[in-house]
Amino acid sequence: MKILCISDQIDPVVYTGAIKARFHDIDLILSAGDLPMDYLDFIVSSLNKPLLFVLGNHDGNPFRKKSPFQGAGGAYTGGAVHIGSRTRVEEGLIFAGLGGSRWYNNGGNQYTQFEMRLAILKILPSLLLNRLLRGRFLDVLLTHAPPLGVHDRPDRCHQGFKPFLWFMRLFKPKYLVHGHTHLYDLSEPRVSPYHATSVINAYGHYVIDTRA
Ligand SMILES: [Zn+2]
Structure with a gap:
């Protein structure tokens, strides 16, 4: 299975008429935040595959916007599915989402370490349920x-969350896909191992092949 991960920057390699040909073998898209809904909408309508996303610190609250794309819950997502503080099974994989950045200036989608621990507690019941039903907390x-x-x-602003470390040690996801850290220098690491998890910076775009 191939997963197209995007975040933080509208990538000209993705935002192009050639998207269908270039990403024809993609099964699912993950957006790690700080991207406009119109961009997500473009990808969903071009590839016609599920797109799951969380919000970044620059996203504000897109769910307030009135639009013909509003879903049943009144959310403007252009067909993309928000999984912030939720879990969701898609294409046989279990996903969980924890959006936002560390608190730094009282803006939207910013959380203290304590608030992030509470967000994890909120999804704990569904992680446990997945462990019972599917044999693993999440993928x-x-x-x-x-x-x-x-x-x-x-x-x-750019410090990471400490609760994500014990989350990975405890629940052992195969991947943690994040954004927020801009990669200006291609020598900076994009994929780093942490215990059983590959931590992946989705900045721009990155394709995960789960068979690899
Ligand atoms: Zn950010």
């Missing part, structure tokens, strides 16, 4: 911010 954790000490930066 992929989709976040906006990175874990503390992995792909993060020292400033308050």
Whole structure:
């Protein structure tokens, strides 16, 4: 299975008329945040595959927007599915989402370490249920911010979340896909192992082949 991961930057390699030919073998798309809904809408309508997303610190609250694309819950998502503080099974894989960044200036989608621990507690029952029903807590954790000490930066805005570290040790997702850390230098690591998990920075775009 191939997963197209995107975040933080409208990537000209994706945002093009050639998207269908270039990404014809993609089964699912994950957006790690800080991207406009119109971009997600373009990808969903071009590839016609499920797109799951979380919100970044620059996304505000897109669910307030009135639009003909509003779903049953009044959410403007253009066909993309918000999995922030939720789990969802798609294409046989279990996904969980934890959006937002560390708190730094009182803006939207910013959380303290304590608030992120509460967000994890909120999805705990469905993780346990998946463990019972499917034999594993989850396969992929989709976040906006990175874990503390992995792909993060020292400033308050770009520091990672400590609770993501014990989340990975405890629930053992195969992948943690995040955004928020811009990759300006191609020598910076995009994929880093942490215990049983591959931590992947989706900045721009990155394709995961789950068979690899
Ligand atoms: Zn961000």
